[in-house]
Amino acid sequence: MAEDLADDGTAAGAPDDAAPAPLPEHAWTEDPDYVRVYDVENAGGWDHDFYAELIGELVGVSVDGGAWSGGPAETVAAGAPHVADIGCGTGVLGLRLAAAGIRVTGVDPSRAMIDAAEARTAGSGLDEQVTWHHGFADRLPTASADVVLMEGHVAQYFLERSAWDEVLAHAHRALVPGGALTFESRNPDGLELDVWDEEHTRETQEHPDGGTFDSWIELVRVVGEQDVAGEQAECADDDGPLVTHRGHMVLPDGRHVTTEETLRFRPLEVLRDSLEQAGFVIEQLWGDWDREELDTDSPEIIVLARKP
Numbered sequence: 001m002a003e004d005l006a007d008d009g010t011a012a013g014a015p016d017d018a019a020p021a022p023l024p025e026h027a028w029t030e031d032p033d034y035v036r037v038y039d040v041e042n043a044g045g046w047d048h049d050f051y052a053e054l055i056g057e058l059v060g061v062s063v064d065g066g067a068w069s070g071g072p073a074e075t076v077a078a079g080a081p082h083v084a085d086i087g088c089g090t091g092v093l094g095l096r097l098a099a100a101g102i103r104v105t106g107v108d109p110s111r112a113m114i115d116a117a118e119a120r121t122a123g124s125g126l127d128e129q130v131t132w133h134h135g136f137a138d139r140l141p142t143a144s145a146d147v148v149l150m151e152g153h154v155a156q157y158f159l160e161r162s163a164w165d166e167v168l169a170h171a172h173r174a175l176v177p178g179g180a181l182t183f184e185s186r187n188p189d190g191l192e193l194d195v196w197d198e199e200h201t202r203e204t205q206e207h208p209d210g211g212t213f214d215s216w217i218e219l220v221r222v223v224g225e226q227d228v229a230g231e232q233a234e235c236a237d238d239d240g241p242l243v244t245h246r247g248h249m250v251l252p253d254g255r256h257v258t259t260e261e262t263l264r265f266r267p268l269e270v271l272r273d274s275l276e277q278a279g280f281v282i283e284q285l286w287g288d289w290d291r292e293e294l295d296t297d298s299p300e301i302i303v304l305a306r307k308p
């Protein structure tokens with residue numbers, strides 16, 4: 001099931017198809033060339049396994065062990081457990097959860113990503129269990145989800161503090177009392193921005209339509225407390241660094257396409273404050289996908305928080 005973006009004027013703009021490649025700036029999530037290879041580049045490894053196991057524990061389901069066979073009283077009363085996936089992308093993890101008997105509602109403002117999720121759902125036999133909304137977290141039903149998930153560093157896409165506070169408020173609203181919010185955000189103190197260049201990130205991979213493609217990223221700018229050049233950085237606010245990088249791809253037909261993206265890397269103190277302000281209680285913090293304890297220079301800040 002797919003539902004469209006609310007007519008709220010906030011729809012992601014369509015890319016300028018007429019512009020010659022390389023395109024200077026547009027959202028990769030709306031670019032068919034990028035969305036086509038998304039699942040190759042983000043095959044879902046440790047992070048998907050981590051969330052599949054964690055969500056299984058939270059709702060009493062063995063996610064890779066077949067159909068749902070019961071769960072905690074709260075979720076039984078509401079039928080199958082329900083997971084809301086904010087920034088669900090192409091739906092890979094959502095469908096993995098659905099295959100274990102979990103109901104999944106995904107929201108994503110990218111039409112191209114939702115189309116890919118819908119295409120993946122078709123013929124899976126899971127279409128009654130998943131709902132993909134083309135839109136934002138305000139589309140999630142109230143007091144309905146046992147777990148709200150934001151994975152694939154979706155948290156970093158909320159650049160302004162007001163947008164971050166708003167998505168946390170919707171996550172809180174969407175959860176049943178006692179429900180859990182889980183997400184990850186890269187730890188700004190663990191960022192190794194000096195390797196965000198072609199030399200360290202260039203890869204050649206199989207293109208889903210045949211042939212191979214090359215991809216790499218380059219750092220464009222950092223605004224905030226971490227300046228790769230070691231210079232005094234402009235500090236827009238105290239919400240953590242804003243990092244802009246450019247992605248490059250050379251496609252099998254030789255086209256070189258690029259896209260620029262800015263992400264927010266909030267430090268733990270900011271995440272902690274914002275979660276508490278939104279009414280969550282932090283239950284667990286991990287620093288990596290093997291459930292390693294969070295340390296000052298851990299690569300990730302992985303959060304499990306509860307709505308009391």
Ligand SMILES: C[S@@+](CC[C@H](N)C(=O)[O-])C[C@H]1O[C@@H](n2cnc3c(N)ncnc32)[C@H](O)[C@@H]1O
Binds near residue numbers: 088
């Ligand atoms: C890196 S992808 C992750 C997709 C998916 N969760 C995964 O792990 O494969 C980030 C996603 O966040 C979505 N996104 C960006 N801004 C968003 C917003 N304001 N609300 C919800 N999702 C958003 C993008 O459209 C994109 O699909």
